[in-house]
Amino acid sequence: MSTQTGQTQTRSQEEIYQESLELSKSSVGIIPFIDYEIQRLEEEAAAFVAGEREVAEFTPFRLRQGVYGQRQADAQMIRVKIPGGILTPEALDVLGDIAKDYAPLEKGHITTRENVQYHHIPLDRCPEVLRLLGSVGLSSREACGNTVRNVIGSPTAGVCVGEVFNPTPYLTAYVRFGLRHPISQNFPRKWKSAFTGCDHHDHVAAAIQDLTYVAQIREEGGVQKKGFKVFVGGGTSIMPKLAKPLYDFVAEEDYLRVALALWTVFNNAETLRKNRMMARVKVLIDRIGLDTFRELVDAELEKIGPIDPKPYMTAEELQRETPPNPTAVTSNGHNGADGFQKWQSSNVVAQSQQGFNLVHVAVRRGDLNPGQFKGLAEIVRRYTGGRAVATLEQNVVLRWVPNAYLHDVWHALQDIDLANPGAESITDVTSCPGTDSCKLGITSSMGLSKAISDEIGTWNGLLEDEEVQKVRIKISGCPNGCGQHHIANIGFHGAAVKGPDGQQIPAYELFLGGNYGSSRIEDSRIGTRIPLVKVPAKAVPTIVREITSYFKENRQETEGFNAFLDRVGLEELTTVAANAQQKAKEAEAGSDLYFDWERSNIYKLERGEGECMV
8 A cells, every 4th residue: 555654545435445345356255354444543543542633533433443442441342243153264263363362351252243352452452453354354344333233144044944045145245235335434323234044033133133134035927036025123222123024025136226225214314313322223214104214215226226246245265165074983973971962952953954963052151262262163174064153142153064073073162161052042141241341331241141050050950841941041231232132031131229228239120021033033022121120130040040930830831931921921020020129128238239240349330431322
């Protein structure tokens, strides 16, 4: 890149965008790497440190590079976008290197949007990390800020039983089309998207996205035509809404036109810019109605000419999976161990391709250390089709694992402490980082996640119940919902309650009956908030046990948790939660209730100014 007086020559956003589109045709990963952006980050960061840039000017710039401020001063979080969750062995190796060499806590955190986050990174070391990511086809570009965020894909794409078609090439083109687009650099708020090839099983939380494309095939003139059903306007936080179907069928040649029309309507909605707290597309649809919103989109479509997605769909190296072919009988022939059988029954799912499996790797709290990243890379190389997928359950899925390799994979996962059974079950608790790093966090959601998992580990008889196993628990450290508590069977978000001495006690609001994943997108639902009740944080694991025990003891045969709640109502469980809140009112000053999980200081609600709306 040419320079003038030591500074990178300024380029327009349109120039950068056009270069990005051109590079995408030969990019190693889905997101093309442009070193110009890293040079600009180095220069702007230096200017900021020198006092030559105001916070209000530097922060939006920094966010578009995927570098996010933390509640700790002088520390940054880098959010790595992993489109579709797709991870190569080389990417896993580099993610492990970053955890070891740049992250003081020596871990990376898988998020509920298939990202990987690193915390406590000094600002001056961020460019080094971003260049390392670029070397293996990963990027943090527009992982933060008011942009098109990371695009979620299903871990079963291309191998799901009953899949309409694999949407990964279309996800690829959508990511490349939206990334660095001049219109997407300063939306009223963030824009979250997902693609899925299955309309009978929701792996992407389709109903809480701003935009979800669901694969469809329609017959026209005797010819089968690919396209998508389009859902818009989902979201959680302070006004949870389920996405609504905007179009029943959009042909494949038109889906990017629809995306651009949606972005244009959203970007032009000046009323949303008046209050960043209420600036999501769900708010616009709620205000004007879905029909009026559709009319605005249709009007924009009239102005948009053809957009051929095919030039941007190709990512042959990334999308190539070569199924392994075991040449000899492995230790699989000696798989009678109880641990293996338990793990196999809970973590292994047959693919649509006979003889191959998806292996769900349960990652505690979504955290992977350097050795685990490296170990997963080696497992992917030896026993899979060459790719793994990060999931919104904060786990990793291995694909194309032959039946004959399952025991070997289990042993290899044991070696890196990742052979936990119960992936995507009640033992697999989802949590955001909370007060560990987030400025908006109110409570130690990560600490509570461990406490609940430890509690569940003592249940024994309860866990033998098949319907109890299906219950999903999700935790957010504040009402914003990054832990996706709204769509959990049992959900919690951080709060605070006063003790008898007037001092604050960490607490949680309780949500019951949310749903996604187990059925059709249309069957998703937001959990019911138990009104006027805040459960002390230290009482939450006990509450989880009491709720689950009540369900097991009173449910009808084969009755699931949500169906049970629909039948019996919430009165009994509200009483249970209210009794726990009463403990806070009677707490002795300085007692254990005044301390949050994994904290040694008496609790004090401290909430900074977040950067999600900058």
